[in-house]
Amino acid sequence: MAKPKYETSGPLKNHFYILDWPGSEPDPDDTLTTHFQKVTKVSRLATAYFDCELVKVGFKKADKPFDVLQYFRDAFRHMRDDDMLVIYYEGGAADCDKDYEWQFENGPKRPVNAYDLIQLFYDSGLNIMLILDCYIPTRFEEKWNVRSDGKGNVEIIARGERVQTAKGKAIQGHRSDFTDNMIKDLKTFVNDIEKPGRDGGYGGYHAPMSLSQLMRSNTFLAANPKRIFDRKTKAKDTVPIARIVIxxxxxxxxxRISWFLKTIQDEPKIVEDGEDGNATVKAIVEDEGFDEPMDEDFDGSVAGASEGDGLFCTPPPV
Structure with missing residues (x-):
C-alpha cells in the first residue's frame, strides 16, 4: 500500500492549556491530590520542553459549566486561524444518558458537557489537540458539526487503560500511568533526539510523528493511547484531512517541542451530509500504529522512520 502524500505547515503559534488548574497552593501539611501532582508535572514539562504559550485555566466551585465554554469563546476571539492549541485535561469523566461529561476537581461544581465543549472547538476553526487523562466512551455520539469552509482540526489523544467505569467510578486496583509516561516519553524524545537508534535514541527519525505514535513505543505503558479524530466529510469538499504532529x-x-499540522493529500472522503446541510462528524476511536525504522545505517543509527498505515487505514464501521 502506497503511503499517503503529505505536507506540513508551520511553525504555528502554539498555545498549551492546562484545564482545572488549582486556585491556590495546597497547605504544606495537606496530602497532595493526584490531580494536583499531575497538572503540576505537566506545567513543568511545558515550561522546560515546549515552545509555547502556557496557559493555566482554573475555575471556582461557584462557576457554572457555561463559564467554561465562555472562557474559550473569549480566548478564541484573540487568536488567528493558524494558531495551534494543545489542551490537557485530567479528572473525572462519565457517561450521562447520551451525553459525555467532565467533572472538574476545583470547579465548576456541576459537570461540563464535553460534547458541547468539543463542538465549540470545531466552531472556532482552529487547530486543536486534546490530551485527555480521563475516561472516554468507546464510541462517541455523532452530534458534532464541522465548519463547511473546512477550517479547523480537532483530534484527541486519550489514555488507553480503563481505570474508571462509564459512570465515573474508580475501578479498584487501577491507576492511570498515562500522564507520567507521556511526560517521560516527550522528555526522552528531546534529550535523545541525536542518540543513535542502536542506543535507544531517535537519531534516524525524520518523518512527522504524532504523540500517540511516540507513546506506543513505551513498553511500560499499561495500555496504548487512543487517537480519536473526526472524519470530516461534505459533498464536493476538497479540504485535505490534517493531523497534529511533532x-x-x-x-x-x-x-524544544512544537506542534505542526500534517496535511494528508490523498485521504479518501466519505459524504455524511446532515439534514441541515452541515457536514456531520463520525468520531472513531482507534489504536495508532508505530513503525520501527525501516533501514539501519552502517553505524547502527536508524533512518527512514515514518508513520504506519494504521493511522490512515479505513476504520471499522461505526
Whole structure:
C-alpha cells in the first residue's frame, strides 16, 4: 500500500492549556491530590520542553459549566486561524444518558458537557489537540458539526487503560500511568533526539510523528493511547484531512517541542451530509500504529522512520 502524500505547515503559534488548574497552593501539611501532582508535572514539562504559550485555566466551585465554554469563546476571539492549541485535561469523566461529561476537581461544581465543549472547538476553526487523562466512551455520539469552509482540526489523544467505569467510578486496583509516561516519553524524545537508534535514541527519525505514535513505543505503558479524530466529510469538499504532529528535525534544531499540522493529500472522503446541510462528524476511536525504522545505517543509527498505515487505514464501521 502506497503511503499517503503529505505536507506540513508551520511553525504555528502554539498555545498549551492546562484545564482545572488549582486556585491556590495546597497547605504544606495537606496530602497532595493526584490531580494536583499531575497538572503540576505537566506545567513543568511545558515550561522546560515546549515552545509555547502556557496557559493555566482554573475555575471556582461557584462557576457554572457555561463559564467554561465562555472562557474559550473569549480566548478564541484573540487568536488567528493558524494558531495551534494543545489542551490537557485530567479528572473525572462519565457517561450521562447520551451525553459525555467532565467533572472538574476545583470547579465548576456541576459537570461540563464535553460534547458541547468539543463542538465549540470545531466552531472556532482552529487547530486543536486534546490530551485527555480521563475516561472516554468507546464510541462517541455523532452530534458534532464541522465548519463547511473546512477550517479547523480537532483530534484527541486519550489514555488507553480503563481505570474508571462509564459512570465515573474508580475501578479498584487501577491507576492511570498515562500522564507520567507521556511526560517521560516527550522528555526522552528531546534529550535523545541525536542518540543513535542502536542506543535507544531517535537519531534516524525524520518523518512527522504524532504523540500517540511516540507513546506506543513505551513498553511500560499499561495500555496504548487512543487517537480519536473526526472524519470530516461534505459533498464536493476538497479540504485535505490534517493531523497534529511533532517534527523530529525541528526538535533537533530547537531542542524544544512544537506542534505542526500534517496535511494528508490523498485521504479518501466519505459524504455524511446532515439534514441541515452541515457536514456531520463520525468520531472513531482507534489504536495508532508505530513503525520501527525501516533501514539501519552502517553505524547502527536508524533512518527512514515514518508513520504506519494504521493511522490512515479505513476504520471499522461505526
Amino acid at each position: 517534527l523530529p528535525d525541528e526538535v533537533r534544531a530547537s531542542k
